[in-house]
Amino acid sequence: MTTRIRLAGGLLLGLMLAGGAFAHGDVQPQPVNTDGLESLGTEWKEENPYRGNAKAVTVGDSGYNQNCARCHGLQVVSGGLAPDLRYLPTGKEGDEYFVERMKHGAVVNGMTKMPAFDGILSQEAMWAIRTYIEAKHEE
Template structure:
């Protein structure tokens, strides 16, 4: 009987100790994003979302939302939740109003140093801004 309790205790301890590894961002494999008809925005990082209505490529806002939805699902949802509704372990991206565009692009391209990886090598600027456009299109939490 005591071997059974010891075995269960060891199993629980292993699961608890391994949980941070299982939930860490570092194990997420970034997925390519098909940017479709959106223009290639080049390598030099922009400081403002070009797909926001009223900006340089604002006429492509709806297309950017579609591309961003797909890009978000493959690269962000695993940590930040479906439709950016976080379960509490990571920021709810719908509520990050203090994140201006320049801060956002820096955070995504450089990572956070606290779990979020850099997407610099995996997502081009067009995909990143499309994801931002998608998140901005989501209703704010009540």
């Protein structure tokens, strides 16, 4: 009886992992509503213009949970599929790294592990997401 339950559990987990792997190459980005945030123009900022902005945290919360959470985990707590973003450096150093990743995504051995978000999410949406992630920062 117990063995059977364990087997079923293992199978289910296997299916979930397989499904997750499929979903990776086929990500459908979700638009982020950035109404109420100052417009930033087309030139990329080097530093987060919204740091500490409460509205940006709210916008970033929804933007993150729609576009990043499936890999990086709900509420920025990684389940192990992708790095835990709570540990990204804060301040300008973390900003530069963040923007690079957002522009180029991550391609490892020719496989897209993370899609590029340049041209898909607005600069406003990306910095709002960064503000949200930084609000969740852990040492």
